[in-house]
């Protein structure tokens with residue numbers, strides 16, 4: 474293994490890429506075993522198993538009675554976002570994103586030759602809120618789509634039904650395509666409840682596209698499978714045609730793992746996982762909050778902790794040097810857009826002992842602060 478961010482793999486703790494350190498659920502291991510036993514990895518075209526399972530899961534776990542015919546498989550969400558932008562917007566069109574947000578929203582938009590229209594989130598009561606007044610005031614008329622992370626990466630803010638409805642009304646008023654990336658949907662901490670966009674604002678179905686996957690929940694991002702739900706028939710047809718043009722067929726491993734994950738046994742695994750992550754979040758946020766000037770954002774879901782170093786009085790260069798060289802931690806740095814400049818994102822989807830060690834190293838690395 475190589476050093477990353479100057480931190481040696483010997484005693485460094487990797488806290489950046491958004492997947493977890495846990496062993497795969499037994500139900501997934503058995504699915505892979507089943508594939509091994511069949512010993513046939515030839516052409517494969519049907520994603521029906523994964524789609525049926527995903528529709529079952531959405532209804533069972535999230536109260537969203539989605540028609541499986543509305544769903545189409547892609548090779549992950551990144552793939553879906555790139556293809557959606559290419560299919561439903563034109564070069565030069567603006568895509569509204571609420572920053573700071575998952576860096577790939579910006580990258581995908583720019584890679585496609587579209588223009589990022591940032592709408593910075595505002596912090597109220599410690600957590601992020603969309604600022605619809607500022608967004609409305611800053612419209613250029615070139616906006617074509619809105620892309621949200623729901624729940625939000627980083628920090629796992631769960632948008633309320635009212636907020637999602639407000640967003641739906643905003644899209645209606647300005648004739649915008651609404652793309653809701655709900656990849657973190659299963660990771661709401663106890664006491665918090667995520668609502669699918671289509672449950673909150675069914676009236677916006679004709680302009681909405683929802684992205685889901687089992688990948689974050691079950692740590693199977695490497696199997697590249699996601700579902701794109703498009704309720705409106707014409708848009709769905711257009712998207713499927715785009716997939717055809719690109720010769721994109723479902724991935725055998727992704728379909729098998731998704732179908733195995735979205736089952737009652739998968740649900741049991743998630744029910745054990747989520748309280749553990751919530752416990753990690755508490756340990757991590759309580760621990761780093763003891764460092765003078767360091768402000769962790771309260772988390773409502775996910776394993777992506779979000780920590781503000783603005784009030785430490787240190788430059789970000791100094792903060793990073795301490796985090797890399799002294800604490801030997803590798804968080805995600807930069808790329809989240811406006812409002813994220815003084816934050817680092819720490820992945821806490823790991824053993825509790827790792828989280829405790831990371832906290833203790835951070836406390837040591839900043840022990841001179843008063």
Ligand SMILES: Cc1ncc(COP(=O)(O)O)c(C=O)c1O
Pocket residue numbers: 491548549550551552575622626654656657686688694699
């Ligand atoms: C909001 C969001 N969307 C998409 C992805 C990536 O999805 P995929 O691996 O399917 O491309 C991530 C990964 O962190 C994410 O946080």
